[in-house]
Amino acid sequence: MVLHRGPASGEGRRAMRVAFHTLGCKVNQYETEALREKFSRAGHMIVHEDEAADVYVINTCTVTSLADRKSRQFIRRSRKRNPEAVIAVTGCYAQMKPEEVASIEGVEIVAGTDEKSSLLPMIEEYMRNHRGAVAVRPYEELVRYEDLGVIEAMESRSRAFVKIQEGCNRFCSYCVIPYARGNVRSRGESEIEEEVRGLLDRGYREIVLTGINTALYGADRGSLEIDGLLGRLNRLEGNFRIRLSSLEPTVIDRTYVQRLLRYDKLCHHLHLSVQSGSDHVLTAMNRGYSRSDYLDIVNVLREFDPNYGITTDIITGFPSETEEDFLDSVRMVQEAGFSRVHVFKYSAREGTKAARMDAQVPGEVRARRSRLLTEAAERQAERFFERSAGESRQTLFEQEEDGMVSGYTDNYIKVYAPAQNISFDRFYEVKLCRKYKDGMLGEIAGQERKGENNG
Numbered sequence: 001m002v003l004h005r006g007p008a009s010g011e012g013r014r015a016m017r018v019a020f021h022t023l024g025c026k027v028n029q030y031e032t033e034a035l036r037e038k039f040s041r042a043g044h045m046i047v048h049e050d051e052a053a054d055v056y057v058i059n060t061c062t063v064t065s066l067a068d069r070k071s072r073q074f075i076r077r078s079r080k081r082n083p084e085a086v087i088a089v090t091g092c093y094a095q096m097k098p099e100e101v102a103s104i105e106g107v108e109i110v111a112g113t114d115e116k117s118s119l120l121p122m123i124e125e126y127m128r129n130h131r132g133a134v135a136v137r138p139y140e141e142l143v144r145y146e147d148l149g150v151i152e153a154m155e156s157r158s159r160a161f162v163k164i165q166e167g168c169n170r171f172c173s174y175c176v177i178p179y180a181r182g183n184v185r186s187r188g189e190s191e192i193e194e195e196v197r198g199l200l201d202r203g204y205r206e207i208v209l210t211g212i213n214t215a216l217y218g219a220d221r222g223s224l225e226i227d228g229l230l231g232r233l234n235r236l237e238g239n240f241r242i243r244l245s246s247l248e249p250t251v252i253d254r255t256y257v258q259r260l261l262r263y264d265k266l267c268h269h270l271h272l273s274v275q276s277g278s279d280h281v282l283t284a285m286n287r288g289y290s291r292s293d294y295l296d297i298v299n300v301l302r303e304f305d306p307n308y309g310i311t312t313d314i315i316t317g318f319p320s321e322t323e324e325d326f327l328d329s330v331r332m333v334q335e336a337g338f339s340r341v342h343v344f345k346y347s348a349r350e351g352t353k354a355a356r357m358d359a360q361v362p363g364e365v366r367a368r369r370s371r372l373l374t375e376a377a378e379r380q381a382e383r384f385f386e387r388s389a390g391e392s393r394q395t396l397f398e399q400e401e402d403g404m405v406s407g408y409t410d411n412y413i414k415v416y417a418p419a420q421n422i423s424f425d426r427f428y429e430v431k432l433c434r435k436y437k438d439g440m441l442g443e444i445a446g447q448e449r450k451g452e453n454n455g
Contacts, residue, residue, distance in 0.1 A: 016044045016127070019053035021074050024061025026210045026245050028091060030161045031116055032059045034148035038120055053078075055086045055123055059116075060093035060101075062180055064347035068093050072104060079106035088123055090116050092180035098136040112136035113181055114146045114166075142167065142182020151195065157424040158398050158407070160204040161245070162195050163187065164229065165211035169219070170250050172275075173286045173353040174318065174346065181212050184220045189229055193236070200238050203425040206267075206396050206408075207233070208243045215251035224251065227259050234263040239427065241396070241410060246271040250288045254296040261304050269309035269412035272297065277332025278325035281318050284357070291332065298336045307388050309339045309411035316373050317346040317366030319357035326369050330376050339384040339412065341377035345370045385435045388413060392445055395430040397422050406439070414439030 018039050022032040035057060036046050047053050056078040060071040071093045078087055088109035094101050095113045102110050109122050115135045122133055145166055166185045168178045196207050209229075211217065218225025226244075233242055242265050247257075249272060260266060272294075276282050279291050301308040314329055333341060345366045348355040395415050397407035405422045408414055409430070416436050422428070422444075430442040 016054040016123075017047050017052070018044050018055045018057060019047050019049045019051060019078075020057045020059070021049045021078075022059045023067060023070055023074070024059075024063065024092065025212075026161055026208070027163060027166075027212055028059050028061060030151070030163045030210060031148060032057075033161075034151055035059075035116060035119060037151060038117075038149060042120060049078075050081075052082045053085055054082075055088065056082075057088045057090070057119060057123075060089060060091035062092040062096050062176060062349075064344065065349075066347065068097075071101075075101075075104050075107060086123060086126055088119055090119060092177070095136055095139070095180045096176060098134050102132075102134050108132035110134040110136065112142075114142050114144060117146055117148055139179045139182050143185065145185040145187055147187075147191075151199070156398050158204060158396050159206040159208060160199045161208045161210050162192060162199070163211055164192055164209050164214060164226075165217045168213040168216065170213065170216075170248070170288070171286065172250070173284065173357075174315065174349065176349045176352060177212060179351060184213070184216045186217050186220050186225070189225075189232055192229065193232060196233055196236065200236070200240055205240045205425055205427065206243060207240060208245050210245035213248055213251070214244055214246055215248045224256070227256070230260060230263050230266060234265045241265050241267050241394075241427075243267040243412075244270060246273065248273060249294050249297060252297075253289075253293065254300045257297050257300050261300075267309075267410045267412070268305045268307075269311070269410065270301065271311045271313075273313045274332060274336070275313060275315050276318065276321075276325070277314070277329035278321070279328075281321050281325050281328075284320055285315075285318065285354070291328070294332075295335060302337070305411070307384070307391065307411055309409075309413065310336060311340040311342075311412065312336070312338050313342045313344060314373060314377075315344045315346050316369040317361040319346070319354055319361060320359040321346075321361055321369075326373075330373060333373070333376050333380050337384060338377065338380055340381060341373075343370055343374045343377060382435060385413070385432075385440055388432050388440065389434055390432065392429050392431045394427050395442065396427055397424055399424075415442040416440070417442045417444055420444070 020032050020036055022028050040046055058074055061067040086108050087106045089101050089107055090111040094110050098110050108126055109132055111119050164187050167182045169183050171178050247270055274294050393409035395407050395409050397405045399406055400419050403419055404416050405419045406416050415430055429445040431445050433441045
């Protein structure tokens with residue numbers, strides 16, 4: 001639909017000061033980066049989100065009610081920063097509730113999740129005729145892969161994200177993402193390879209493949225193709241590594257994961273969402289796997305590398321979750337040996353099956369379980385760090401601050417080390433010493449390995 005508002009006074013401007021703000025997932029971050037480049041190439045000045053700007057572009061999330069609230073808060077904050085600014089809102093919250101977003105004071109443009117490429121012409125048109133617009137398609141019509149162009153600049157000096165697919169068709173009972181992002185659409189392998197080659201030529205040494213459900217790459221073409229894509233990228237020349245932002249056990253199993261492990265450039269880390277350790281809750285969530293199915297995948301990874309980094313998401317307080325179900329999730333944290341857990345209190349999302357289920361868990365119970373599960377996850381992370389102490393891991397440093405450099409190991413431990421003429425486009429062998437801040441303190445073990453920098 002497209003709604004228009006009445007004309008406003010004032011003349012359009014050719015060059016604009018544009019600020020961007022992103023909420024939510026790595027896909028949103030990637031898409032915002034692509035938009036920054038598109039606006040910059042058109043001659044507009046990109047400024048920090050806390051500065052006064054002519055235009056604020058807000059890329060929203062709607063995975064929880066808190067995400068909706070944060071989106072509204074930043075819209076209002078932008079309005080206060082410059083009451084004359086044009087506010088353009090896109091992303092999942094805009095897709096799900098376009099009328100609600102458009103009704104917020106100051107919002108002139110609302111674009112759905114597959115209309116981001118239209119934002120620049122919509123804003124420039126507004127500057128000419130001062131007519132606001134809402135461009136949002138129903139989720140059933142989200143069937144094209146929107147090409148936002150090849151990314152040329154990233155905030156990190158060593159790690160770059162590459163989006164490979166859009167959408168999800170799994171329809172977990174608690175999740176609005178299939179409605180916000182539409183069905184699965186996969187990007188062509190040649191376009192992905194072109195972007196990866198360009199990033200490697202500019203010195204990036206870690207490529208993170210991201211998407212709404214990366215495991216479903218190729219499903220719209222009749223088969224799961226993440227294995228083939230990894231093989232194609234793994235054959236590219238140069239010393240670099242590939243990281244998968246996430247895989248879903250709703251899609252892949254232990255046999256599929258075993259095939260992926262043969263690629264030597266694939267990082268020893270997977271974000272593998274479990275969501276619950278209870279078979280009863282997993283069934284109610286429509287996840288399509290059991291507790292034992294998940295642990296089978298974990299065991300494959302642990303056999304390959306005892307300190308393989310496995311990160312996950314767990315929802316607590318799902319409708320009908322009993323105390324025993326909750327304790328199953330606590331036990332899952334311990335049995336899987338996660339290195340990091342993102343704990344979410346269940347948040348009912350309008351339009352999902354879970355929101356209509358009986359036996360909704362009271363808020364105070366959800367809060368208690370969330371706190372206890374977070375504490376259990378933190379204890380498990382400490383055990384993972386303790387088990388890793390004394391080990392040497394390949395590390396890619398990303399930034400320097402206060403005399404220390406920080407970066408990530410191949411198995412996704414954040415490492416801090418004293419700064420000593422570190423290059424951000426080279427790998428280092430780092431001996432892990434002990435827990436430090438949100439990661440571990442490390443010692444750089446001599447010079448980088450021969451051939452690490454192929455630039």
